Amino acid sequence: MMRKIYIPYIIFALIILLIPVFIHSYYYLGVLIQAGYFSLICMGLSLVMGYAGQISLGHAAFFGLGGYASAILTGGHGWCPWLAMIVAMIISGVLAWLIGKPSLKLKGHYLAMATLGFGEIVYIFFNAEIRLTGGPSGYTMGVIPYLTIGNLTIDNEFKHYLLTWAIVLLILLVNLHIIHSRLGRALRAIHADEEAARAMGVHTARFKVWIFVLSAVYASLAGSLYAHNILFVAPGPFAAMHSILFVTMVIVGGMGSIWGAVAGALLLTILPETLRGFQDYNILIYGGILLFIMLFMSGGLFGGGRLFLAWLSHLRGRKKEVADG
Amino acid sequence: MAEPLLKIQALSKCFGGVSALNDVSFFVKRGIIKAIIGPNGAGKTTLFNVIAGNLQPTTGAIYFEGNDVTRLSDYHMAGLGVARTFQTTRVFHGMTVLENVMIGRHTHSCAGFFGTALRLPAMRREEQDIEAAARKSLEFVGMGAKANAMAETLPFREQRLLEFARALATQPRLLLADEPAAGLNTRETKEIAALIAKIHEQGITVLLVEHDMSLVMNISDEILVLDFGSKIAEGTAQEVRRNEKVVSVYLGRRDNSA
Numbered sequence: 245m246m247r248k249i250y251i252p253y254i255i256f257a258l259i260i261l262l263i264p265v266f267i268h269s270y271y272y273l274g275v276l277i278q279a280g281y282f283s284l285i286c287m288g289l290s291l292v293m294g295y296a297g298q299i300s301l302g303h304a305a306f307f308g309l310g311g312y313a314s315a316i317l318t319g320g321h322g323w324c325p326w327l328a329m330i331v332a333m334i335i336s337g338v339l340a341w342l343i344g345k346p347s348l349k350l351k352g353h354y355l356a357m358a359t360l361g362f363g364e365i366v367y368i369f370f371n372a373e374i375r376l377t378g379g380p381s382g383y384t385m386g387v388i389p390y391l392t393i394g395n396l397t398i399d400n401e402f403k404h405y406l407l408t409w410a411i412v413l414l415i416l417l418v419n420l421h422i423i424h425s426r427l428g429r430a431l432r433a434i435h436a437d438e439e440a441a442r443a444m445g446v447h448t449a450r451f452k453v454w455i456f457v458l459s460a461v462y463a464s465l466a467g468s469l470y471a472h473n474i475l476f477v478a479p480g481p482f483a484a485m486h487s488i489l490f491v492t493m494v495i496v497g498g499m500g501s502i503w504g505a506v507a508g509a510l511l512l513t514i515l516p517e518t519l520r521g522f523q524d525y526n527i528l529i530y531g532g533i534l535l536f537i538m539l540f541m542s543g544g545l546f547g548g549g550r551l552f553l554a555w556l557s558h559l560r561g562r563k564k565e566v567a568d569g
Numbered sequence: 570m571a572e573p574l575l576k577i578q579a580l581s582k583c584f585g586g587v588s589a590l591n592d593v594s595f596f597v598k599r600g601i602i603k604a605i606i607g608p609n610g611a612g613k614t615t616l617f618n619v620i621a622g623n624l625q626p627t628t629g630a631i632y633f634e635g636n637d638v639t640r641l642s643d644y645h646m647a648g649l650g651v652a653r654t655f656q657t658t659r660v661f662h663g664m665t666v667l668e669n670v671m672i673g674r675h676t677h678s679c680a681g682f683f684g685t686a687l688r689l690p691a692m693r694r695e696e697q698d699i700e701a702a703a704r705k706s707l708e709f710v711g712m713g714a715k716a717n718a719m720a721e722t723l724p725f726r727e728q729r730l731l732e733f734a735r736a737l738a739t740q741p742r743l744l745l746a747d748e749p750a751a752g753l754n755t756r757e758t759k760e761i762a763a764l765i766a767k768i769h770e771q772g773i774t775v776l777l778v779e780h781d782m783s784l785v786m787n788i789s790d791e792i793l794v795l796d797f798g799s800k801i802a803e804g805t806a807q808e809v810r811r812n813e814k815v816v817s818v819y820l821g822r823r824d825n826s827a
Binding site: 418421422425426427428429430432433435436437439440441442443444445446447448454458 | 652735
């Protein structure tokens, strides 16, 4: 059973690790690094949307909390970046728990409302707490260091690419393990029929909170990596518009599919860059492509992919029937 | 006398001004098959939902194995050993038959986040145990060959069998079966009756709600009759059949129309 999961994973990992052999442009690697951060965020968000059946409109805030916490703790207080990263993840996780605990108990889209408000509060906090965050012009109170592994300093796009995607691949593997386990089965059962899942002894409310906290921790991790790459944080990338972009990525990729989350993040990060040549029309084409995916692949890229696979096996089955008969 | 497995004490449930259950008391002895019958709207499914923890009673108390479980939620009841099947089948779509049954082992396993993320040996062993137990349950209901089919592609009869396998995988001490024969033909109903008898032989107490009188009369040790949310009779099949109130309210109505 696990073999079916590992083979596509290994192929994907090889492709990702071979890309820098062919692409030397720091600009393109930079775009792919960005896609890596968004993949991390979307993998968590996809679990929340696809399994807990809830929408978070505040994941840019968790992304930002990771970034700012890392910036302040390392740049302002001289902490070890890895330790700061873990502390940032804990802060984001605790905040997610505080939001998720009351709002996930209720039926309906209360999490969407709570996270929308939370995202706005965090954004205002980044802008207004000038003594701590530097305000609208960004964090300038200290120098954010590059990450180091032993004696290796992660100081160029090539190294950043490898580190970021190594972490994305690790989290991807963790998520694949979760989905194909006792916890994943419980999540899928919640997705399929909440009442029946409870009748099997699954504490559905606890699972939903747990998965939301996990997704916030992933977003925070992405934010910390971002801070140590750009070496600068400002409120801009953590605004509510980005939260909505993440939700769009998950929907385009296919809700509830871990692969879909990565595909959606890659597509919607690379697409605007490749459409730059069309100048004034790029937004129009971008919108057109999104519309096409939503209209003709209602399950998202990977929902559609699954349908395609089902169709293929259906054809194969028919051929076999013909051969047998 | 041994303590009853389930004791229901003066249970009432109101939805707004409508009282769906009205001062219902009874107990279920260990190791029996007990049926709850009654006309449509008598409160049978409400009673089930209250026992299973889906609904909270307005007043009254429920004791399971001597413990007060009145206010416990459904997932908690499942953990204590109360399993249920639903009137309209509720198998988990998008999952295989085997995976559906494996959910039944949820409360008997403990793999957490780190064990799962790292796929530690203990977790993999537990996963194998879960699968073995699930396969056993599937064999028990005669669905072993369908393990890898997607649950939603099964015909109705097999979805019902799957629900039984899933409930059995939880190793219940009490099985609540909500109209197990609903939607089945005569032959399939006999098959379900045989299955319930076989489950009973395993030492599992069964409480069922049913419309199909042949099923109820043949396999139940005791029958409870509800009408408009109140208990009107209780006893063996013979006793209930002879009870005038029951005949007029339930069986009688059926005879007249026939």
